[in-house]
Every structure is written in structure tokens, then in C-alpha cells.
Amino acid sequence: MRPWKLCGVAVVVALAATACGDGAGGGADQGAPERGGAGFPVRVTDCQGAATTFATAPRKIVTSNAAALEMLLRLGAGDRVIGTGFPPGKGTLPADLEAKARKVPVLSKSVIPKEKLLGSGADLYIDSFAAMKTMGGAGDAPTAEEFGAAGIKHLQLASTACAPMAKKPQRDLSGVERDIKRLGAVTGTSERADALVAGMRAKLGTVHKAVGGLAPAKRPTYFFFDYDAGTKQPVAVCRKQVANAVIGQAGARNVFEDCDGDFKPVSWEDVVAKNPDWIQLAVRNRGGAKANAKAFDEAAAFLKGFPATKGLAAVRNEKFLRIGSERTTIAGVGNADAVEEIAHTLHPARFKAAR
Template structure:
């Protein structure tokens, strides 16, 4: 005979699936639709074994306080860089699913076995049905990573009794920010440590990364030359690049360079080839996200006639970054050192 918990879960999924056609409406409509299911979800999760109650913990997320009253036991993470954060903190035993990872080989080799028993819920966007079937009590993602207005959002998850945390860098999609910094990555790691009650582990990881970053910036503190850097993510007719609120901007600054598109007031966005030519970068950072391959992007840039006189093209000065290095994650500092060595080899030893 099926358990009451199973029946409640099936009722919840059925309830939410009947309303899936409304997922393209505005987020307020989504929240109202999902509220019909929230009572069932709240009843179910309140009796899940192993959910450790604690004194309410308040953390600022995208400029507003969010309260966490339980230590999550069943987490879903969407986005390769966010997944690397989670695994770097040793939280693989809390994972009941992940998404946004097209190929597990994109992870560092040491991390790949950690996902052997964890279901891949979606290689692309979040899917409500598969998410609910995993019965999570916590979702970690970011705006334009997995959270999207009119689809799955922190507010709609809250209606279902599911806690969430939003990647700090992605908050620019919802609220104004003063700047982006590698401290954003450190803050996310520390906040996850608080949420999952592993503060000592998170603190040790962040202290090591802060110390390494300090060594880089100390070595470059008297450096006045700031090589111009163009970040090329994708695009042929129009390049997708890094504005002043994307992580590579902070990494370029820490590495002693200047982002040629620091006047674009968002994170990842479209630039134009005319400005690339006018601003004549000394270096080009190619983001490797397999669409196409990094070498394919390099060959495209070298073959584009109007770019032939750029200094970076003439001298073939390229730095390759994996997508998960160029987005907030535990490999940001390592990639910053590699970039700093390329820009200032006399001051920063080869990694």
C-alpha cells in the first residue's frame, strides 16, 4: 500500500502540472498558481526525517533578508559553477539532483566521481516536474542560470515550501549593485556554509583563497600599466562579452588589467565589433563553453578581416578560461593568477 507521503507528493505534482501552461505568465501569476499546492508541500516537508530545526538564520540575498529555519538535507543545484561551489564545500551528500551541466567531463576530474550517484535533472533549463520529483528542500541557482521570471523563481519555490539561495553576481538582473568583486564568490561560499551548518569548512576554503588573491594583488600594487582586455564569450555578428557586473570584470581588475567594456552596465551582454576595434585590446580572454570550442572561437577571431589590425590579434595574445572559471566559483582565484601571469609575467610567476 502506498505511503501517505507518496500520495501527498503525487497530489502536489499533479496539482502543479495541471497549471504548467501558466508558467510563461509573469512571476506574480506563477506564485498565485503555485500557492494552491503549497499546503500539501508544507505538510510533507514538515515531517521529513533528518531536517534539522535551528534558530532562524537571516541572510541578505539580492538586497533583502531571507530566513532559513532548517538545515537543508535535500538540495538541487543548477549551474556548473554553482555545482563546483557545492562540491568544493563537500556537500555532495546533500545533493538529490543537479542541472545545467551538459557534460560531466567539464567538471574538474576530482569532482566527477562525486556525482556518480546523483541524478542529472536537466542539462538545460530547470523543469518543474523533475524538480518536484526530486523532493528538494533547497535549491541553489542564479538569475539567468536557472531562475527566470515567469518560470521557476525563489518566490515560486517559497510558495512550495522550498528554500533557495541566489548567486550574488546574478542579482544585477533584479536589483542595482555598486560593483562586482571576487568577494561575491567568497560571500556565497560563506553563506552556504552558514545555511548548511559547515561554517568551519567554508571559512577554511575562503581563507585560503583570500590569501592567494592577496598575494596576487600585493605583487601588482605598484603596477601602473593596465593592459586592455576583451572577453569573448560567443557570437559572430554581435559579440557576447563581459560588462562591469560580471565576474571576469573583477578578475581582470585583480589581475592588473582593464576591461574594454567596463561601461556596459550589466553582467554578460552584447557589445559590438566596432567598439572592440576602436578600443584595440592588448589581450583577448576566450570563454570556453563548448559553443563552439575554444579553438573554434580563436580561429574565428583570427580569420575575421576587420579585426586583423588589433594588437591582440596581430600578436595572438589569448587567455583561455573555462566557463566555470569565468563565472563565480571556487576556481576564480586560480584563473585570476593565470590571467595576471599573462598580463604581467615579470611580476606574477607561472601558476
């Protein structure tokens, strides 16, 4: 799933509006949304400074994809979702959330067509990206005027929508945390949002104690191999993508942190030149453990058989991590789980010593 290179949502700070130019997750504190008594009104702005005010919590929400839907389900606001695009694949969510997700009408398996979105009856559209034009086949994204005429407020997830144009890299998960808290404020579920963020921070805190003090030279290098993006030309995760933060928080160095933006096509020669210590076999969930294992095996087999990569030490020694793409590149509480898994795999001795 490819985010667009446009701005998303930034939260209004009490004294100054923070645009996404200061990072979707690069550590800049965007603060909490402005709000009045009893939690409302809540006011948020997009990266251009255009404000949206919520006098009350929305009742009919449409989500652009599985990431926004999952956040709402975890916040306890899933019963207000009346439709989604890019629905979660079978097995991508915990069993309790998946059962609830299956009840949400699928408006499109990809980008929701403009006419269907505007006619959905929603009062809020939560967009993980900043535009819909480049996904193909769904027409142009609605304009602000069209959203207004349909009575739909438009809110984006800043950690993905703002990322490509942010001035700073994503090196921590603060952008993801802000997205969760922002949705909590808008939907009136702030207490639940705080609990979700606290759970993430607890996991990250344990990891940080074990590997946070590692100097850059002591951190193993790491290549995120997006197998489903195609093997003819690899696609790197760059410094402004959420995955860069996941990798860094786990005590590793993204071999393509030097590339600007969020994603970038590279060459296999580039990968070989980086000579990564570890390679994540990133595949998208196939809907079950058996199918996922098969996909991971296929990704490993490709690297072992491909002339350009079979000689890499990481490939010869099978320094592979089998972690799904979704938990690494799509914003959500699963990012903290991915940090934990990567860190324990790369630095087992440090966690044993901490016990």
C-alpha cells in the same frame, strides 16, 4: 549561461539588512548571516528584504546549475544534493569532484521545469539566478507561495543573481566569497567554507603584491571574447559581471568596463575601437583537453581571418589567453585560479621580481 536581471540573495547583517543594490561583489561588506547557538538558526534575506530562516541544515538540495553544485561539493555537502539543472560538462571539475557530481541526478540539462522542481522532494533549492523565465521552454519560475506549499526554501547566489541590478561594479571577489560563506552557514559547513575562502585569498594576495599597485594607465587592456556566444555579434562582459572582477584583480583593464549591467551585445566595430592589448579566447569546456584545444584554435582562427579583427595588434601578435569561460564568468573558487593565470601571463616580470 545567462543570468536574469532580477535580484538575488543578500545576507542579513546583525544591525541592518543589506540589499543587493549595494553590489553583488563591489566591495560592500554584507557581513555574516544571523545565526543562533551551534550555528543555527541561520537567517538570510533576498534583495527585496524577504527573510528565510534555516532552523537546521537542509537534507535534500536541488541546484539550478553546475556553479551551485560545485560549491556544495567543495563544501562537503554534495551527498545532500538530490538533483541539478545545467549539469557540469565532462572535464569541467577536478577528478575527485567530477566523480561525485556524476552521482547527482540530472533533473534537466537546462532550466529545471517548474513541476519537476516543485515535485522533487527537496527542502532547499539553490538558484544561481533570480528567475527562470528567459531560458526558454521550462515554464515560469515557481512563486514564493508555490515554493512554500512544496516545503522548499529558495536561496540564490548573490554574486550572479544580484549582479545585474547592483549599484556598484564587481571589482573584487568578495561577492563570491560571501556566497561560499553563506552556503557554508546554511549547510552547517562553515569551517570548510572559511578554508575555501582562505585558499582563494592566499592566491589573490600573492597576485595583489605583484600587480595591485599598478596605476590604471599601466594596466594592459583586455577583451573577453566569448566564442560560444556567437561570432556574428560579440557579447561583452560588463562591469557588474564576475569576470570584470577577475580581469581587474589580475592587473588588467576590461575594455568594456564602461558598460552597465553584466553582459551586453556589442559590435565588432566597438571591439576594434577598444583595440585591446590582450584577448581571452573564452570557450566552454568541451569535455577533454584535445577538444578544448580544438575550440581554442577555432576561436583564434576566427579572429585571424575575420576582416574586422585580423588587423588588431593583439591578433597579429597572438596575444591570446586560452582560459575557459566557466572559471571567469561563473562564481566559484576557480575565479581565483583565473586571476592567477591571467596575472602571470600579462605580468611575468613582476612575479619573477617578487621571488
